[in-house]
Each structure stands twice: as C-alpha cells, then as structure tokens.
Amino acid sequence: MAxxxxxxxxxxxxxxxxxxxxxxxxxxxxxxxxxxxxxxGRIRPGDRLSEEEWAGALEVSRNTLREAFRLLGHEKLVxxxxxxxxxxxxxxxxxxxxxxxxxxxxxxxxVGRVATxxxxxxxxxxxxxAEGDRAAACGEWLDVGTANIHFHQAIAALLGSPRVDExxxxxxxxxxxxxxxxxxxxxxxxxxxxxxxxxxxxxxxxGADAAGAELEIxxxxxxxxxxxxxxxxx
Amino acid sequence: MAxxxxxxxxxxxxxxxxxxxxxxxxxxxxxxxxxxxxxxGRIRPGDRLSEEEWAGALEVSRNTLREAFRLLGHEKLVxxxxxxxxxxxxxxxxxxxxxxxxxxxxxxxxVGRVATxxxxxxxxxxxxxAEGDRAAACGEWLDVGTANIHFHQAIAALLGSPRVDExxxxxxxxxxxxxxxxxxxxxxxxxxxxxxxxxxxxxxxxGADAAGAELEIxxxxxxxxxxxxxxxxx
DNA sequence: GCATATTTGTCCGTATGTATA
DNA sequence: CTATACATACGGACAAATATG
Numbered sequence: 001m002a003x004x005x006x007x008x009x010x011x012x013x014x015x016x017x018x019x020x021x022x023x024x025x026x027x028x029x030x031x032x033x034x035x036x037x038x039x040x041g042r043i044r045p046g047d048r049l050s051e052e053e054w055a056g057a058l059e060v061s062r063n064t065l066r067e068a069f070r071l072l073g074h075e076k077l078v079x080x081x082x083x084x085x086x087x088x089x090x091x092x093x094x095x096x097x098x099x100x101x102x103x104x105x106x107x108x109x110x111v112g113r114v115a116t117x118x119x120x121x122x123x124x125x126x127x128x129x130a131e132g133d134r135a136a137a138c139g140e141w142l143d144v145g146t147a148n149i150h151f152h153q154a155i156a157a158l159l160g161s162p163r164v165d166e167x168x169x170x171x172x173x174x175x176x177x178x179x180x181x182x183x184x185x186x187x188x189x190x191x192x193x194x195x196x197x198x199x200x201x202x203x204x205x206x207g208a209d210a211a212g213a214e215l216e217i218x219x220x221x222x223x224x225x226x227x228x229x230x231x232x233x234x
Numbered sequence: 235m236a237x238x239x240x241x242x243x244x245x246x247x248x249x250x251x252x253x254x255x256x257x258x259x260x261x262x263x264x265x266x267x268x269x270x271x272x273x274x275g276r277i278r279p280g281d282r283l284s285e286e287e288w289a290g291a292l293e294v295s296r297n298t299l300r301e302a303f304r305l306l307g308h309e310k311l312v313x314x315x316x317x318x319x320x321x322x323x324x325x326x327x328x329x330x331x332x333x334x335x336x337x338x339x340x341x342x343x344x345v346g347r348v349a350t351x352x353x354x355x356x357x358x359x360x361x362x363x364a365e366g367d368r369a370a371a372c373g374e375w376l377d378v379g380t381a382n383i384h385f386h387q388a389i390a391a392l393l394g395s396p397r398v399d400e401x402x403x404x405x406x407x408x409x410x411x412x413x414x415x416x417x418x419x420x421x422x423x424x425x426x427x428x429x430x431x432x433x434x435x436x437x438x439x440x441g442a443d444a445a446g447a448e449l450e451i452x453x454x455x456x457x458x459x460x461x462x463x464x465x466x467x468x
Numbered sequence: 469g470c471a472t473a474t475t476t477g478t479c480c481g482t483a484t485g486t487a488t489a
Numbered sequence: 490c491t492a493t494a495c496a497t498a499c500g501g502a503c504a505a506a507t508a509t510g
Contacts, residue, residue, distance in 0.1 A: 025316055026498065051476070061499045063297055066477090070301060074308035083476055083506045101395045105343055161335045167401055260478065285496070295479045300497095317486050317496055474508070485497075 027067035030058045034068060038077050038088055039173070040142060041180045045090040049078065076174050091178045093230050099171045100223040103152070104216065106168060110158040111211045114203055117158050122204060124154040129200045136193045141185040144193060145176060151196050155203075155215075178226050188225070261301035264292045268302060272311050272322055273407070274376060275414045279324040283312065310408050325412045327464050333405045334457040337386070338450065340402060344392040345445045348437055351392050356438060358388040363434045370427045375419040378427060379410060385430050389437075389449075412460050422459070 034054070037043045055065045069086045072078045078086045128151035135143035149172045156168040182188040195218060202211040268288070271277045289299045303320045306312045312320045362385035369377035383406045390402040416422040429452060436445040 052474095062476095063500090064498060067300065067304060067498095070304040074304075084508095085476060098395050098397050101393070102397050105339070105393070105395075105398070109339055109343075159335070159339070161332050161339075163332050163336050163401075163405065164339070167397075171397065296496095297480090298478060319496060470510105472509080474506105476504105476506075478502100478504085480502080481500090483497100483499080485495100487493105487495085489491105489493080 026060050027064045028071065030060050030065055031068035031071040033058060034072060035075070035077060038072075039176060043088050044180060045088045045177050048085060048087045051085065075170060077177070089174070089177055091174065091181075093227055095174070096178055096223065096226050096230075099175055100219055102167070102171055104219055106159070106164060107152060107155050107219065108212050108215055110155050111203055111215055112208045113158050114208050114211065116160075121154070121158055124157065125151065125200055125203065128154050129197050132193045132196055136190065139186070141189045144189040145179050145185075148189070148192050148196065149173075149176065151200075175226075182226075182229055192222070260294050261298045262305070264294050264299055265302035265305040267292060268306060269309070269311060272306075273410060277322050278414060279322045279411050282319060282321045285319065309404055311411070323408070323411055325408065325415075327461055329408070330412055330457065330460050330464075333409055334453055336401070336405055338453055340393070340398060341386060341389050341453065342446050342449055344389050344398075345437055345449055346442045347392050348442050348445065350394075355388070355392055358391065359385065359434055359437065362388050363431050366427045366430055370424065373420070375423045378423040379413050379419075382423070382426050382430065383407075383410065385434075409460075416460075416463055426456070 034043075034049075043049070049069070051062050051065055055062045058065065058068075060068070069078060069080065073080045073086065077089055079089050080086045128147055131150060132144055132147035135141075135147050153165070153168050153172060156164055179185070179188070199211065199214055199218060202214050206214075268277075268283075277283070283303070285296050285299055289296045292299065292302075294302070303312060303314065307314045307320065311323055313323050314320045362381055365384060366378055366381035369375075369381050387399070387402050387406060390398055413419070413422070433445065433448055433452060436448050440448075
C-alpha cells in the first residue's frame with residue numbers, strides 16, 4: 001500500500017535505521033524474525049506465508065523475503081510448493097517417528113561416551129537442567145521447551161561432532177513444531193523437567209550403561225506421547 | 235529509467251523458449267547444472283563463482299542464480315561469505331575427520347541392523363557393488379566414486395530413516411570434494427572396488443558383528459588415506 | 469467448465485555498500 | 490588512497506499458475 005516512492009532527494013529509504021547490532025544481511029535478519037515467530041508459535045503450522053504480506057510486515061523487498069524463505073526452507077521450518085508459495089511446516093506422524101529414530105541413534109551413542117566428556121560438556125548439561133527448572137517455576141512453558149531442547153543438544157554434543165550438533169539442532173527445531181500441536185502445554189512439558197534432572201544425575205555418576213538405558217525409556221515415552229496426540233489422519 | 239511498461243500485446247519476453255522437458259523452476263535447474271559441474275570436478279574447490287558470469291552462462295537472472303546458490307550453500311557444496319559472494323567449498327582436514335565420525339556412527343549402526351534388511355535393501359547394495367566393478371573396468375574413476383557413494387548410502391539406508399538418508403547423501407557429496415584433491419584418482423579409488431565387494435559378502439552372510447568390525451577398519455583406512463593426502467596446512 | 473482475481477516465478481534496472489587491485 | 494569490480498538490496502514489470510466466483 002505505502003507507495004512512498006517519491007522524494008528524489010536524499011531520503012535514506014529502506015533500512016537506514018538499523019540498530020547497528022544487526023549486521024548480517026537483510027535476508028538473514030528477516031529469516032531470523034520469522035524463525036522466532038514460528039518458534040514462539042505466533043505463526044502456526046499450516047499457515048500460508050504470503051510474499052506480499054510478509055515483505056510489507058518485515059519491511060524487505062519480495063526478492064529479499066524469498067531468500068529468507070529459502071533459508072527457513074532448508075531448516076525445514078517452512079515448506080515451499082512450486083507456484084503455491086510457502087507455509088509453515090506441518091509435521092506428520094511419520095516425521096515424529098523418524099526424528100525419534102535419529103534421536104535414539106545419536107543421543108544413546110552420545111551418553112555412551114560420557115567418559116570422555118569435558119567439564120564444559122557437563123556444564124552445558126547442568127545449565128540446561130537449571131534453565132528448565134527456572135522456566136517451569138515461572139510457568140513459561142515455551143521456555144521449558146527451549147531448555148529441554150538445549151539439554152538434549154548438550155547430550156548430542158558429547159560426541160564432539162559439529163555435523164551432529166547441526167543435525168540435532170535442526171531436528172529439535174522441527175520437533176518444536178509438534179510441541180505447538182499439544183493441547184495442554186503445561187501437562188506436556190512439566191514431566192520432562194524432573195526427568196531431565198534425574199537423567200543428568202545418571203549421566204554424571206550413574207555410568208554410561210544406566211544412563212543409556214534410561215534415555216531409551218525417556219525417548220520412547222516422549223515419542224509415544226507425541227504420536228498419541230495426533231488425530232487419526234496425519 | 236527503462237520504463238518499458240508498454241506492449242500490452244502478448245510479447246513473450248524473457249525465457250519463453252524453455253525446452254518443455256525441464257519443468258522444475260529455473261533456480262532448481264540452475265542449481266542442478268552447477269551441482270553436476272562441481273560433482274564432475276569441472277569447477278574445482280576454491281573457485282569463485284561470479285554472479286554475473288554464471289547468470290550469463292546458465293541463462294538465468296542474478297536473482298534466480300542467487301536462489302540456486304542458496305540451495306547449493308545448504309548442501310555445503312559452496313560457501314557464501316557476506317559481500318564476497320560464493321565459491322566452491324574447500325574441505326579442511328577437520329571436515330574430513332568429522333565426516334568420518336558421522337559415518338562410523340551411522341554406518342556401523344546400520345550394518346548392525348542387517349537382520350531386518352528387506353530384499354530391496356540388499357538389492358541396492360548388490361547393485362552398487364556391480365556398478366563399481368563396471369566403472370572400474372572402464373577406467374571411469376569418477377563413476378567409481380559415484381558407485382562407492384551409492385554403496386555406502388545403501389548401507390545407511392538399512393536404518394530406514396529418511397533423515398539419515400538425507401544426511402548421508404549430503405556428507406558423501408561433501409566428501410567427493412575431497413576426492414578431487416587426490417593426486418592419482420585411479421590409485422585412490424581402485425582398492426575400494428574389491429573392498430566393497432568383500433564387505434557386501436560379509437554383510438549378507440557374515441553376520442552383523444563381523445561386518446561391523448570390518449567396516450570400522452575400512453572407514454579408518456579411508457579416513458587415514460584422505461587426511462594423509464592433505465598438505466601440512468588445512 | 470469458464471472467466472476473473474490473486475499470487476507466485478522470473479526478469480530487469482539501479483542504487484548502495486564492501487572488498488580489493 | 491583512489492578506483493574499480495562485485496555483491497547486496499530495492500522496486501517495478503509481467504507471464505504463468507492457482508484459487509475463486
């Protein structure tokens with residue numbers, strides 16, 4: 001609508017007022033803002049993202065927005081259908097099952113290598129547990145989910161592999177899309193706060209085998225809960 | 235300035251002459267052609283990819299080419315530095331080491347599940363072995379490398395996880411960038427043709443443990459060979 | 469099933485900023 | 490330090506595909 005094309009004088013159109021701290025390119029910045037909205041559930045899975053609408057809202061050109069869409073598409077947060085634009089990804093039951101397949105493979109192998117963990121590794125685990133406690137005390141269930149993601153990312157990090165870290169970050173971000181489909185966020189997230197703490201104790205002084213066995217149970221339970229929440233169809 | 239708004243008649247400007255058979259979006263098509271050139275080594279790691287030059291060569295606009303670059307960037311075949319454009323990825327020693335870390339994790343877990351393999355799974359393994367023999371007989375070392383990639387992708391596929399399949403496809407495509415750094419392609423690729431055949435036999439009738447042990451040795455040897463070929467620096 | 473409105477895919481031209489010879 | 494080349498980003502245009510009445 002705006003149509004503020006005129007003013008041929010030096011007008012500093014566009015993003016002349018950037019806050020200095022954000023220096024990463026307009027497309028990456030737009031992608032970041034969209035990612036945050038998806039993460040927070042302000043845009044729900046299945047929602048269409050109109051190019052014109054969001055180019056206006058984020059104050060970038062359509063071309064720039066399309067580059068942002070590509071970024072999010074590669075992170076699997078949005079899907080891009082030819083000539084039909086992009087929409088927020090909607091996870092199917094098969095996606096949830098596959099994600100837990102990968103989590104079992106990676107996380108169980110990771111706790112098996114707890115013997116080689118550095119103090120920094122253990123610090124990340126401990127910090128994520130504390131973060132979950134704090135968020136649960138405040139009733140901030142979105143943050144509880146974030147802390148949970150951090151905890152399991154810290155588990156995967158025991159493998160010391162950048163590529164594993166990246167993959168885990170991606171599939172856990174995908175999984176959050178399924179969190180938003182849960183009817184009662186509190187009931188969904190609360191059990192894992194205590195469970196994470198118990199798991200942490202097992203990892204640091206229970207030994208690899210005990211921790212691995214517990215993690216298997218943990219992941220199976222979480223998968224069952226998510227899959228069970230799906231309606232008959234997808 | 236142009237202001238060529240007129241010509242309300244049907245004027246078919248631009249790419250009205252597309253060959254009908256390629257119907258996947260110009261950006262995906264451009265990415266495909268670039269991917270193939272990188273795969274074949276016609277563009278070498280480290281080469282800069284000028285937007286203007288390649289937009290002309292591939293007969294697409296710069297905007298479309300940039301979308302193609304994003305695709306390849308996420309596949310880690312090219313790197314994108316802000317304000318410095320893109321260049322073909324150059325693998326470091328740390329990348330090779332990390333890739334083999336992931337390969338050990340995934341492929342060894344996969345052969346451990348050979349008991350649940352379907353006939354189709356085994357068929358893919360067998361076909362990849364045959365493909366390697368055939369290519370080696372012709373002296374087509376690029377195709378030998380491709381067959382080797384297919385073989386290990388078929389191993390990973392025993393896990394039955396789309397996400398694992400995708401990740402493996404990606405890191406094996408990355409790894410091919412390192413193949414191109416090998417001084418003598420024949421000497422590099424030849425040993426694996428026979429080794430793959432032996433490994434295949436072990437997998438189908440040697441049992442999971444024997445196959446897993448052999449695969450560990452195989453991967454360690456391959457990693458050592460690639461790392462050893464790197465000059466002192468990166 | 470058809471005509472129309474909307475949205476996407478692609479291209480162009482251009483201005484601005486950044487890196488390098 | 491200046492000049493030049495190139496990447497980033499913008500806005501406008503229109504054909505083609507899709508959705509809608």
